[in-house]
Amino acid sequence: MLVDAFYENVSKAKMEGTLLDSHERDEDVVLEFPPYNSQLMHVACLWSRWSAPGETDLLSFAAITDEPPPEVAAAGHDRCIVHIKPDNINAWLNPDASDLAAMYAILDDRDRPYFEHKLAA
Numbered sequence: 001m002l003v004d005a006f007y008e009n010v011s012k013a014k015m016e017g018t019l020l021d022s023h024e025r026d027e028d029v030v031l032e033f034p035p036y037n038s039q040l041m042h043v044a045c046l047w048s049r050w051s052a053p054g055e056t057d058l059l060s061f062a063a064i065t066d067e068p069p070p071e072v073a074a075a076g077h078d079r080c081i082v083h084i085k086p087d088n089i090n091a092w093l094n095p096d097a098s099d100l101a102a103m104y105a106i107l108d109d110r111d112r113p114y115f116e117h118k119l120a121a
Contacts, residue, residue: 001043001063005034006081007120014076030120031075035113041083044092044107064107075117083111 009028035041047061068080084092088106095103 001045001061002040003043003081004038004040005032006041006043006063007032008077008079010076031077031117032120033072033075033077033080033115033117035083036116037113039113041081041111041113042086042089044082044084044110066107069112069115071117072115080115082107083113085109085111 008031010031011026012029013026044064045061046064047059050058050060064082065079066082068077072080084106088109091102092106
């Protein structure tokens, strides 16, 4: 999946770095996290097709996430999308099912841009 930012719900208290006690009630806000270099990110995803007799197929996918870099954690979120390097796209899209270690190596050999954040409109 190609994206120029990712969006996450975060606790307003966490985003502001305040204790929940200082808020009458906590609320969620949506933050936009674009990379500082404004480049498109190649997000690693997994997809699946669920089928059952007499049922419509269910096609789904999910972006792979990992522990957040410090700037994302400081903004109040506990996950971050995995941005794979362009050189690894072909190998990611055409995996060797017998070589799971190669897929993990692609996830480890990822781009790690600095993420800015702002309230999403």
